[in-house]
Amino acid sequence: MEVSMRSIVLTKGVPDFSEGAVSFDEDGHLERGKTPTVMNPNDEFAVQAALQTKVRHGGHVSGMSMGPPGYAEVLEEAMESVYLDDSYLLSDRELAASDTWATAITLNAGLETYQEQVAEIDLVFAGFKTADGETGQTGPQTCWGMDWPIVTHVIALDVDPEERRLRAKRLVEGDVDEIETVEAPLPCFVVTDPEFEPTYRKASHRLTHKQLRAETQERAANHEEHLTTWDHVDLNLDPDYIGLDGSPTIVSSVDPIPKAPSEREATMIDPGEDDMGEVLEEMHPFAAGGDAGTGTGD
Structure with missing residues (x-):
């Protein structure tokens, strides 16, 4: 019996830190309003893991992000690269200025709302850390709220949909880098490592990959038709526990970002x-x- 997989890939928009794109004020502080927003680079590996799962086992993949309305463009980028079937944006003013804890609470509510209104989830994919926060906390914190098993630093994986088992290789860093193989039951939370590389060894997988790419071009061109936006009311969230009010992190100071030294003499x-x-x-x-x-x- 064929089992249809349901996966969610979490992604976030971050400032484009590439040379010439990022904008600073005279004090060296980042000007987000003048700096383009792109998909967090580490999320690309989560995107590739979700795509590999869809190519090998079929099913439905949704994208989910928390942020301002402009993050819809980040989800559109994810749709083009992972061939998402649809996207979900968690967005309103009450969610602004969230730290990792408040963000995890909101994402957790988004996943639970998805399961209540759309379908049960088998897998959630998340990137290792964000380029602007560098904490690596949001994925594990979100999983903690779901009370699911979590596998981190994943560099390769496959799924047995009928047995409802995930088998993954994960990178263990210590005095010597090691790779361990682990198994976990579904539903499961996967945090990919930057060393993750998708593999499509079968001809049927490569053909499916090509077909999905063609199908998604038309879907991505009309991304708004496949986008659902939920605010804190839709998610049944108390404003006291989200956004700035729900963020226990206290920022004591902010240092200006140093300008990169010139690599050439002038x-x-x-x-x-x-x-x-x-x-x-x-x-x-x-x-x-x-x-x-x-x-x-x-």
Whole structure:
């Protein structure tokens, strides 16, 4: 008997810290309003694990994120990469300024609401940590609220839907990196490691992967039609336990982000005729296509 799998992949939007994209004020503080938001890089491995599960075993994969309305674009990005069937955004002002604990409470409520209104969940996938928080707490805290088994630092996995078992390899870091194989019953929470690599050894898996990609292009183009937004009322959450009021973390201070040092030496010149001649002389080897270090351009 074929068993249909239900998976949720959690993802978050973070500032785009790539060179030239991030914006700082004069004091060196991040300006989120002027910095593009992208999917958290570590979530990409959770996305790949969810996609591998869907390719191998079929079923339904939903994306879920907590954040402002703009995070819908992050879920759209996830739909394009993991071929999500639909997305769920947990969003309203009461959720603003949540720390990891308040975020986990909200995500937990989102998963429970999904199970009450949509379907029972077999697997939840989460990334190792976020690029802006670097705590690695939200996934395990969310799982603690679900009272499910959790497998962290997963680098490879497979599922037996009929036996309802997860078998995974996880990276154990110590004096020497080791890999251990573990099993867990479903439903289960999976936190992927950056070393995770999806594998599609069977021709049927590769064909399914191609078909899903084609199907998702049309779905992602109309992402809003497949997006559900829940606020704290929909999630039956008390405002005293979410957002800033529900966050026990106290930030004592914020240090400006140091600007990255230049990797190249620079010579400042005035745009005079003589100085520009020196610039042209320096650039000539590069324009000639030769070795700039030896000046042997032809």
